Amino acid sequence: MGRSPSNNDASLKKGPWMPEEDQKLMDYIQKHGHGSWRALPKLAGLNRCGKSCRLRWTNYLRPDIKRGKFSEDEERIIIQLHSVLGNKWSAIATHLPGRTDNEIKNFWNTHLRKKLLHMGIDPITHRRRTDLNFLSNLPHLLAAANLLNQMNPLDSALRMQADAADLANIKLLSLLQLINNSSPANMEAVNLNCLLNQSNTQFQGLMNKPLGLAPNPTDQMQSSFSNMVGPSWRVLENENNIYNNNFNSLYAIPSVNPTSASVSASPESSTGIQMENKIVSTEISAPSSTSTTFDALGEFNLDDETSDFDWADLINQTSNLSWPITS
DNA sequence: AAAAAACTCAACCGCCCGTAA
DNA sequence: CTTACGGGCGGTTGAGTTTTT
Numbered sequence: 314m315g316r317s318p319s320n321n322d323a324s325l326k327k328g329p330w331m332p333e334e335d336q337k338l339m340d341y342i343q344k345h346g347h348g349s350w351r352a353l354p355k356l357a358g359l360n361r362c363g364k365s366c367r368l369r370w371t372n373y374l375r376p377d378i379k380r381g382k383f384s385e386d387e388e389r390i391i392i393q394l395h396s397v398l399g400n401k402w403s404a405i406a407t408h409l410p411g412r413t414d415n416e417i418k419n420f421w422n423t424h425l426r427k428k429l430l431h432m433g434i435d436p437i438t439h440r441r442r443t444d445l446n447f448l449s450n451l452p453h454l455l456a457a458a459n460l461l462n463q464m465n466p467l468d469s470a471l472r473m474q475a476d477a478a479d480l481a482n483i484k485l486l487s488l489l490q491l492i493n494n495s496s497p498a499n500m501e502a503v504n505l506n507c508l509l510n511q512s513n514t515q516f517q518g519l520m521n522k523p524l525g526l527a528p529n530p531t532d533q534m535q536s537s538f539s540n541m542v543g544p545s546w547r548v549l550e551n552e553n554n555i556y557n558n559n560f561n562s563l564y565a566i567p568s569v570n571p572t573s574a575s576v577s578a579s580p581e582s583s584t585g586i587q588m589e590n591k592i593v594s595t596e597i598s599a600p601s602s603t604s605t606t607f608d609a610l611g612e613f614n615l616d617d618e619t620s621d622f623d624w625a626d627l628i629n630q631t632s633n634l635s636w637p638i639t640s
Numbered sequence: 641a642a643a644a645a646a647c648t649c650a651a652c653c654g655c656c657c658g659t660a661a
Numbered sequence: 662c663t664t665a666c667g668g669g670c671g672g673t674t675g676a677g678t679t680t681t682t
Binding site for chain 1 (some may be wrong): 643647648649
Binding site for chain 1 (some may be wrong): 666667668669670671672676
């Protein structure tokens with residue numbers, strides 16, 4: 314569809330609007346409505362393209378625009394909606410009366426994005442960042458925990474599942490490293506251990522909110538897991554009481570039925586806040602009762618991005634190793 | 641006090657989609 | 662069915678402002 318540029322007339326004014334231009338535009342729209350934006354500039358006596366007029370009106374001059382700082386509630390709403398809708402600024406804006414998509418977009422890019430990054434949350438996926446650098450920022454993690462705890466239960470539940478998956482990944486990766494590298498006593502293991510200690514202390518904040526957790530399917534898993542991988546894992550566990558205490562809850566995925574928990578009943582629900590979006594694609598139901606520990610592990614889709622990873626295979630392999638492992 | 645760096649946000653650009661001719 | 666148009670959207674820019682060095 315060969316569409317000519319919206320503004321191919323070099324004589325038309327661009328750049329910041331002058332107060333008198335604003336006045337002309339407001340006067341015209343108040344008298345006649347905007348009608349055809351393309352025709353408006355001529356009728357209103359403005360040397361601008363229609364598109365520029367439309368933007369000026371919708372983003373700045375419209376009388377119902379709310380200006381000033383975003384409230385904490387608004388911040389939370391934006392974060393929640395963004396986790397569901399992504400960069401659908403106009404859809405997000407429909408849930409924040411008086412705020413424009415442009416304003417929300419700017420606010421996100423200049424404030425919220427950085428805030429989430431500081432908290433160790435990936436602003437794109439809304440998951441805990443998998444690189445461990447964020448652990449250098451522990452105070453922000455606590456803040457993150459508090460913020461997330463204020464979010465609605467479904468949102469928080471989903472996030473906790475992601476956190477649980479991420480932490481499970483970390484734990485399993487560390488296990489792999491132990492297996493590959495060394496005897497349990499070597500320094501690398503100790504360092505990893507410290508790292509896990511740190512991370513789990515912080516994860517407490519994320520995990521301490523009662524969410525009507527599903528019956529815990531993993532007590533057996535944990536003990537089997539410990540037995541399976543040998544004594545050094547038990548050593549790690551003994552040294553990491555906090556971690557161990559959280560282990561069960563990390564795997565206790567909230568039994569939330571997404572289809573019965575539509576996020577918003579607002580009239581704008583047609584803009585897409587429905588559960589057929591990406592959240593639904595996340596496995597959030599607790600695993601069904603399983604006959605064996607390995608089956609249970611196999612049913613856990615620990616992370617979307619690594620869902621092709623065969624955890625059961627990993628566990629099977631590790632279970633064949635004898636301990637202590639020497640490199 | 642001055643310069644540099646970082647931040648903010650209004651405005652623009654180009655693409656896309658729905659619709660009418 | 663094709664084409665052109667109107668309007669909406671997300672991404673990006675850059676001037677102005679604020680903060681840091």
